[in-house]
Amino acid sequence: MGVRVAIIGASGYTGGELLRILSLHREVEVIAATSREYAGKPITHVHPHLRGFYANMRFMDVDLDKILRADAVFLSLPAGVSLQYTPRILESGLKVVDLGPDYRLKNAEDYVRWYGFEHPQPDLLKKVVYGMPELHREELKSAELIASPGCNSTAAILALIPAVKEKLIDLDHIAIDVKVGSSEAGRKPTAGSHHPERDNVIRPYEASGHRHVAEVEQELSALAGRWLKIAFTPHAVGCIRGALATAHTWLVEGADEKAIVRAFASCYGKEPFIRIVRGPPVGYPDPKYVVGSNFADVGFAYDERVGRAAFMAAIDNLMKGAAGQAVQAFNIVMGFDEREGLLTPPLKPA
Amino acid sequence: MGVRVAIIGASGYTGGELLRILSLHREVEVIAATSREYAGKPITHVHPHLRGFYANMRFMDVDLDKILRADAVFLSLPAGVSLQYTPRILESGLKVVDLGPDYRLKNAEDYVRWYGFEHPQPDLLKKVVYGMPELHREELKSAELIASPGCNSTAAILALIPAVKEKLIDLDHIAIDVKVGSSEAGRKPTAGSHHPERDNVIRPYEASGHRHVAEVEQELSALAGRWLKIAFTPHAVGCIRGALATAHTWLVEGADEKAIVRAFASCYGKEPFIRIVRGPPVGYPDPKYVVGSNFADVGFAYDERVGRAAFMAAIDNLMKGAAGQAVQAFNIVMGFDEREGLLTPPLKPA
Amino acid sequence: MGVRVAIIGASGYTGGELLRILSLHREVEVIAATSREYAGKPITHVHPHLRGFYANMRFMDVDLDKILRADAVFLSLPAGVSLQYTPRILESGLKVVDLGPDYRLKNAEDYVRWYGFEHPQPDLLKKVVYGMPELHREELKSAELIASPGCNSTAAILALIPAVKEKLIDLDHIAIDVKVGSSEAGRKPTAGSHHPERDNVIRPYEASGHRHVAEVEQELSALAGRWLKIAFTPHAVGCIRGALATAHTWLVEGADEKAIVRAFASCYGKEPFIRIVRGPPVGYPDPKYVVGSNFADVGFAYDERVGRAAFMAAIDNLMKGAAGQAVQAFNIVMGFDEREGLLTPPLKPA
């Protein structure tokens, strides 16, 4: 059959995307999909687009006996909930890919500051691998616990890896301006997600310090070799899928357009899911061109007059920003072709 | 290697979808993609979402010598243009799938009425097969020339096949109300497709007699065994992909909900790309749930009080309404699994 | 000073529109706006777009002592709730404009069938005036209790008045297909109104018999002089504001395009808020052109080949479909210029 996979928290958008991707994955069998709210209901009750797939499968409540029959487990749960399941699953020798924030930060005390809880498993934080293949491919090969990055963080980090790694920018003045679609906030209706309220917005939110900046600072600081403080302001805009990070930076003496081009080529030239965008016809990254796919389109605008550059990364927040990147990391962990299940081209126009 | 395929007219939306689907098709190699306007430019100049696919391929002008090295040809061209190429391609023994309207109507004189030109190849019209597998699967197996249905027509016909075939409705009062997204009008900008003008519309168009009604009447009349005159009114609505046909009908004596359910099961129970929708949670077909896929979701609303039923079919106009259905028919013609290249689940939310 | 007005149920979208319109009304002073949920909060807490208007006003709970100091009361409440307040307000001599369904149907027993409750005030139903000026302007002048029409009903009735009144159509085969934006469902978030779920839909709902058909049959039957049974199928489509009714009909012997044109001119030629659309450039009514205004654009498509016509009316569902029409009726009742507060042109592009 193939590798057996369980999904804990399969009724949300990320869970739906995991189910969709894994239906295309030739090495995998999904043996369990859990949902507290929809336990007993068919998968297609919540994900009607999947009618014809997972035909006889129903959501189950979390039953660790059944889940432990899997070889690997994806967790897609609200902050704090993965903590309940992960230790037991790891002890049983399964691989764990957690799509939530519970293991993304290395320093336990950061959980108090950013998430408001004391992390109960500081030892696990030491062995987790942050699941971004572009930064941690080698470590992923032997990882047991993977913390899959947040969507805003993924766009922000991918935009800045070349500039930070190649020391092209003033590290004290980095302002990341993120724009995201409505699916990022998940499947639960709120006053702010109500269609008449949410459509057509250009709405800053958590503009003074979104939680995702903690991951961004952690990963880029590691690259930079010193601790960075980064300005980070997300905005909700009028689409369903897509996130664009625009990182506003000032260039150091000697850094010019050619240096930036070289940095992108050196960092991303061989990456299977990074596409470097240098127009025409399309001048800059735009999530429009990655919808439904695991690609991240990256690029930059160089403004010689002002001595600055804007670095950009465009992703589908549910794919490279969530389920797609998680499967990419899972493929590395399991020794599969990194692209398995993920080679569907983007959908356009959409 | 596999079967060699050429696409004449590959720069439009339907051409882009053919390229996208065929990149997933394991039996096919695309050897040529033409575009008069973009000849010499990379495929990705027009279809930036396909960066990373067809990496070294460029559009070529129509060069029949090269095209005739293929085994089959898809044509995706404006009305009247396929006529120039089809006879020569057929003579060379290639299979032809025409996604335009040039061969959809059986009666040559209908081209004068509906398309404003005298059909120059009435003999070809006799051997063409209308490429809807749900109606003509057997004939498709030995077809040489396939006229792939229009998008509005596909939704309209699929909605009504069970009711007409099983004689459930008053054939003199059928009003089909179609709602479609903006991609249906193709890739060429017009005053009406300009974003500020097109977004948020609920805009009737060609409301007194859209050309697609000719195909609808032809196919449903053949099923009914008598000639039908059908009211047909399309509306442009605010999405990019998707078409919904709502066929308003009155039931004949004796026809009730059970009879309708039976008719759907009997017509569509074994169809690989038709999904019968009976809520909850989703009560009726909605193109939202088929985006990016070749599925048609069908269903109905039964109104006992008024003695009528509304039959519905929801498709992605570029997929089951164009490129997807064309590949489905092509698969049948070539003896492949009908679903090859088409089993990607719909994308949702999108 | 001017006439004192109270709004019971002012936190919803219709309430917000009443507040917006009345801020432009030169004869009116809003003395109270109620909201159970938001009592004590500033108006702008719920309606942030009104910052700078109603600057010091807060929602209050329903306090009849205060409300009875008004001269007229608008009620914008869920089905069944107006019943609690209306008799007492009427007894005190105030005019009442109810924007909900509690008094729209003349026959008390219809409330059991369509709304699931026994109407407790059948006597009031006898004196209520259905608040559509195009049908009941004279009665409105002396009305005390006005039942303001539903939005779907308004579009449907306005589309069909000329054809029914002038006896142009087969009354036994009328199918009304309505398309509406997301604001119609009100301000309360639901699973179906969640932006990622609601955007891009073409979603039939209550397709076998929406409650609004009861009003439509009542009013059109009165015009026809016999009881009509009408097929009625609404669809949610991808915009926020706007409703289009497309009424599919078959013409009686002798009815032709000229007769239809005459009927429209005779019924609507002098109406201040009805605009007859005969393209080009815009061929048919489209709610896009009435956004934010009280206009209803009406028109038709004549299909000689099939012997049928599609009659259309396009409205802003919150304006002519709710708050605008209510203020128009109120103006008539109070003896003001019917257009007072309502002469803002539509907003476009929007």
Add this chain to the structure above:
Amino acid sequence: MGVRVAIIGASGYTGGELLRILSLHREVEVIAATSREYAGKPITHVHPHLRGFYANMRFMDVDLDKILRADAVFLSLPAGVSLQYTPRILESGLKVVDLGPDYRLKNAEDYVRWYGFEHPQPDLLKKVVYGMPELHREELKSAELIASPGCNSTAAILALIPAVKEKLIDLDHIAIDVKVGSSEAGRKPTAGSHHPERDNVIRPYEASGHRHVAEVEQELSALAGRWLKIAFTPHAVGCIRGALATAHTWLVEGADEKAIVRAFASCYGKEPFIRIVRGPPVGYPDPKYVVGSNFADVGFAYDERVGRAAFMAAIDNLMKGAAGQAVQAFNIVMGFDEREGLLTPPLKPA
């Protein structure tokens, strides 16, 4: 009667908005509206939403004899075209409000750099007033030629006036990230504005140096008392109306949240069209809440951890960003109430 106004260039979106606003203006009569392309056609041919307004008016070609009968002229023309008309109109003693860029920059040589032409009327540049009342109200009172600001510039400048004027920020590190709706690009269809291409984008454009930065630097430098170089990156996002500027800045020693609040109050407390946003319920400015109105909503996010602030301004790009601001300046010039014609509340939800 009132003041006679002519509009040169009335067929675009800004022209349409001028017509819409002036229909509400009690002191004004529009005596001419020109359009080269649509001369002779009714106003409503191009602006169908205005049916019922300007009922017998047609576009005329530019005929200066007729135009000079006006008291004031609005010009809404592509870059370079106003130059042809303005001197002659001024000589005749009319007031001119130019909504294009031809007179916005004080230094003639800047036209070579930013617009690619040598400015032929450097003397006029000395007497023009930049038409932003929040900066130049006093000068406007006696102005003859008003250069009405660009939309992106308006949002950017309004976001930063308090911080620059009160010296709260590091003037060497200002990055302005603008997000705008599709109407900003005007009424002419292009490949990039085609609905299937434009909807759902998050698309950086002219990201290395948009022309509007020239005005922004000019006006903010004047406030700062030294020359500023500002990073400026606009993005097209998925709505029709609306522009949000997010200005990323770092605070100087001693500047804190209180200082920012004071600066906003001192700069904007008495401005009739500036609304300071300090949530809840709505935390930051969002163009959603100003649609169809002349308001600019301003606010900020203070990030103590990083020592920075993001300043924001949200406008309707066609109103405060174009026609609305132009009428506001015109009102000041003519001695009318500054708010005349502009007091319509925003439309929401829309």
